[in-house]
Amino acid sequence: MKVAVTGGSGRLGRSVVAGLVETGHEVVSIDRVAAPDAPAAVSQLAVDLTDFAATVAAFGRTAPEAVVHLAAIATPFSAPEPVIWNTNTSIAFHVVQAAVANGATRVLAASSPTPLGYGNPNGWLPSYLPIDERHPLRPWNAYALSKITIESIVAMFAAQQGKAVALGSFRPCFVISPDEWHGAPTQQGHTVAERLADPALAAVSLFNYVDARDAADFVDVWLRAAADLPPGETFFVGAADAMATRPLAELIPRFLPGTDELAADLVDTAPAFSIAKAAELLGWRPARSWRTELALPIASNPSIPVGARS
Template sequence: MKTVVTGGAGRLGRSTLDALARAGHEVICIDRVPAPDFAGRQIDVDLLHPSAFSNFVGDERPDAIVHLAAIAVPFSAPEAVTLETNSRLAFTVLDAAREHGVARVLAASSPTVIGYGSPTGWAPDVLPIDERHRTRPWNAYALSKQLVESMVAMFSRQQTATVFGAFRPCFVISPPEWAGEPTQQGHTVADRLRDPSLAAVSLFNYVDARDAAAFVLAWLERAGPPQSGRVYFVGADDALATEPLATLLPRFLPGVDASALDGSSPAFSSAAAKRELGWAPQHGWRTELDPAALASFGVVTPGSGTS
């Protein structure tokens, strides 16, 4: 399968390029910056120029497009720029796929569409949160992702030749970040575990970048017409927290009943992705942090010598 990945040089893109190449895809990376350590074809296209991308798709005739390119961090650019950039990029990619009859197109959305973190107050309708939860974006980034999901649904109503999909990866943690590099928000994974207020704003969600990439692969291999227009949460099987969310969440969202989240359960459910696409996360903070860091959180690993 010939698969184009936009934003392939990014945090999630690098793991996606790797996973698809290992699975035997002929992968083409589209980005404005080079993807380090990727041996496949890399093409420098600015997706803000729609005709350049449409011409590229018409020439290359890929079987699939994975659209990751975006301004990926809320408030990292002026709000109007984030809204315009992310929606224009998504429309450019989805419309080119429609125009050239690309068989599958998957676009990255975000759990932020749910609206957590709103300064005017927010509480979940229900826990765990799944795809039926209403969306209430409160900033331009989340709004742009809601638009991406609406575009996916809109294009899925226009034609059946293409399967259109969207996914909401939780807070992405890449292999170097497990090893101690700063995460997207500037602090380390260990910082996030040590100070729950850092992860509380996103309800302690996270996903390993390789697991998110495995979701992309599963969607490309298994999503068919019944899945066209659908969106999936993609998160780890546990929360990025050292104590149960049943007691932790109400400290940050007073009045919220989180008793449905037993043990280390996350606030977001990835059950639909598991059920419909056969995907399951393989990595979590308890398997990826080094034994010394785990010991500082009271997690004992075999052979760590910690009692």
């Protein structure tokens, strides 16, 4: 398939681009900036996707069969709230509109788990655990609201396009790119080893994470299955375990008091986010875990069994 990946130079985008090339797709990366380490087979287009005319021209020139939309301001509060809102919502609308107008038949857009509302300084508790795609959404910042809007944009175009275009969205958990297993800083600045050693760091997002290459595998599986899926579906895409060295039945109540009963079933390595929908509808399962990928010891945390480190 000829696939355009927006945001192909980013933390997740680089793995998605590499993964799609490996599985035999022809890939065009559309980003404001080029990735110096992109595979040689990838064409890179420099486009500011907030510019609708430039976006239409880019999709007209490349005419991809499939589009994976990742470009966004990807961190809450990393820019003024109106900038995050305007950028993320306008980019998403421009990309989907330009993609379908130029003949794309599959469009997958990145949402996020943040619309759930965790981390709200005024308080937040899950309605149930593990969290799945039916869980209520209670966004409290422009980034989270922009991601709900992106899911709505996908649903709107799915309704408008019917069987002509398969559209969907996915909510990647906290993305760990391959170099971060070797000590590069994660999106929030700390290393993976530090996040594991201090549970307060990962508690805010309920210890969720996904290896960027597993998310890339999800994208490939979705692209191949898209035409047979119900229209406009959203999927959580996470690891099969938690970014924690202790069971979440113990950790979640420590950081979200009052959740003892809700968290009671999250024993052993069970994560707080269910990926059952992706397994059931797509047959996708993550292949990697911090237990198989982490290259550095978690020196300050003796509770990790030696055999759990690679």
